Amino acid sequence: MQASRARLFKEYKEVQREKSVDPDIQLVCDDSNIFKWTALIKGPSETPYEGGVFQLAFAIPEQYPLLPPQVRFLTKIFHPNVHFKTGEICLDILKNAWSPAWTLQSVCRAIIALMAHPEPDSPLNCDSGNLLRSGDIRGYQSMARMYTRLAAMPKKG
Amino acid sequence: MGYDAMANEASVPAAISRDFGKKKKVNRSAKLKQCKLDARREQWLSQVKNKGCMDGSTGTMTTSPSHPKMSLPSPGQGVLGSRPRKMLPRVEMEPEGLGLQDSGLDSPVQSPTPSGNMQRKDCSSTSGSSGSSVGSCSRSVSDAEEDRQEEEKGEDKGGLDDWEAVADALSAVGNHTRTNSDSLKTVVDSRMYRIHHSDTRLVVGATRPDANRTIPRAWKPDDAARPQCLPNLSKQLSFPVNIERHFATSGWHRQAIISAPSSCPICVEDFDLTDSSFLPCSCGFRICLFCHKKILEEGDGRCPGCRKKYDRVACMENSVTGTGLSLPRRITRSCSMNSRS
Numbered sequence: 001m002q003a004s005r006a007r008l009f010k011e012y013k014e015v016q017r018e019k020s021v022d023p024d025i026q027l028v029c030d031d032s033n034i035f036k037w038t039a040l041i042k043g044p045s046e047t048p049y050e051g052g053v054f055q056l057a058f059a060i061p062e063q064y065p066l067l068p069p070q071v072r073f074l075t076k077i078f079h080p081n082v083h084f085k086t087g088e089i090c091l092d093i094l095k096n097a098w099s100p101a102w103t104l105q106s107v108c109r110a111i112i113a114l115m116a117h118p119e120p121d122s123p124l125n126c127d128s129g130n131l132l133r134s135g136d137i138r139g140y141q142s143m144a145r146m147y148t149r150l151a152a153m154p155k156k157g
Numbered sequence: 158m159g160y161d162a163m164a165n166e167a168s169v170p171a172a173i174s175r176d177f178g179k180k181k182k183v184n185r186s187a188k189l190k191q192c193k194l195d196a197r198r199e200q201w202l203s204q205v206k207n208k209g210c211m212d213g214s215t216g217t218m219t220t221s222p223s224h225p226k227m228s229l230p231s232p233g234q235g236v237l238g239s240r241p242r243k244m245l246p247r248v249e250m251e252p253e254g255l256g257l258q259d260s261g262l263d264s265p266v267q268s269p270t271p272s273g274n275m276q277r278k279d280c281s282s283t284s285g286s287s288g289s290s291v292g293s294c295s296r297s298v299s300d301a302e303e304d305r306q307e308e309e310k311g312e313d314k315g316g317l318d319d320w321e322a323v324a325d326a327l328s329a330v331g332n333h334t335r336t337n338s339d340s341l342k343t344v345v346d347s348r349m350y351r352i353h354h355s356d357t358r359l360v361v362g363a364t365r366p367d368a369n370r371t372i373p374r375a376w377k378p379d380d381a382a383r384p385q386c387l388p389n390l391s392k393q394l395s396f397p398v399n400i401e402r403h404f405a406t407s408g409w410h411r412q413a414i415i416s417a418p419s420s421c422p423i424c425v426e427d428f429d430l431t432d433s434s435f436l437p438c439s440c441g442f443r444i445c446l447f448c449h450k451k452i453l454e455e456g457d458g459r460c461p462g463c464r465k466k467y468d469r470v471a472c473m474e475n476s477v478t479g480t481g482l483s484l485p486r487r488i489t490r491s492c493s494m495n496s497r498s
Contacts, residue, residue, distance in 0.1 A: 003424045003448075010425040065423055066456045100423045100452065101442070101461035 004064040008034045011103050018105075025108045035060040037069075039108050043152065044116040048144030049077070052152025056111065057087075058104060068098035071107060076151040078144040080120045080129035089114070090124045421445035423452075423461060437467060 043049025073087035123129025442462025
């Protein structure tokens, strides 16, 4: 408990210090609870998510960093490895491949990498996974782009 | 430049140096000034030496008492070239019988000759300038050089008195050689220093027993006659190299380890002494003992850096014997202890 708090506080200071280093990631700690974090990540370029800003919610266990943080999308996203309704993310480093050397910042980077390289063979969103697995790249991209415009971009007007 | 001119030129600083010689036992800054004078005289001498080389006759050396070529010690000869050296008959004037050939020149009787103080001067200036050309011995050059040498002297003097004393006591042979730190690769024979010491005594007319210690000198690690009791500098110098080699395989972690090994990356607590010598994984990723225990008991028992399973036995051995980083440290520590004995 104390170790995780110290570690999170260190990460918080690191985030404040390196705010401008990675402009695609904006990590914000909850005002009253250091175990609750929110992140805003920009959709990677040359993907259907380009131009969108996606919100992530971090719930950090007390055993952190021995246990990985629980991360989910708050913004709706059409991605084979993200549950369409709950926003749950299927990513190995958030499950069995977690290492205490990872940080919240590096988790955000991994999620951005996952958005650019979807893995249709272990889908949480079966519709999206099926489109990719059947080779309908264009179908997947248009669906993902549509949801990006609907959910991850500021409303026009 | 004729010998007469040379003698006249040299006589003035000789007198000055003699005056300074009295003070320098008392005053450290006076010593430095002495060094400066010595360097300048050495420059002049080198000019004459070159002339002597051109003459190519040993006879002139012996006949002219002011010939500075005699200040050359025998070991320097190899470096300095095939300059002939002649033993002078004034052996008996040397109190220690070591630097025989030169001491007589510097006795107060032959006042216009260069004072012996300069002869303890680095061979470097002599050999360097004489090796290149006579013209290189201009005043400005010699000034710059002697300034540098003076700085060196100052460094050498700082805190090396004890080493010198110890070594003097231990090595009765007294054949301390030392590569000149002017990087001119001139081997300076200790006899040079002896000459100087004894001459100093003659000039000053004092019988101080600690005259030998007026010019402390450090040994180079590669000196043949370097006393065994001195700390092995080469090992200490190679310490960072060892670190490099040790972590050469650890890939991207190496940078972090070398630059910021102060705190555990997992719990961000500062490493204590045990932690900093604790190397839990061969990949070089270092964590504190506390986190290591926690990963083994509560976590998945894998290294956070490379995700390989921690080898529990090896980890225990590592923590006990302190392999890797702590090994060279221990070597240096033992060396320094030896040197104190």
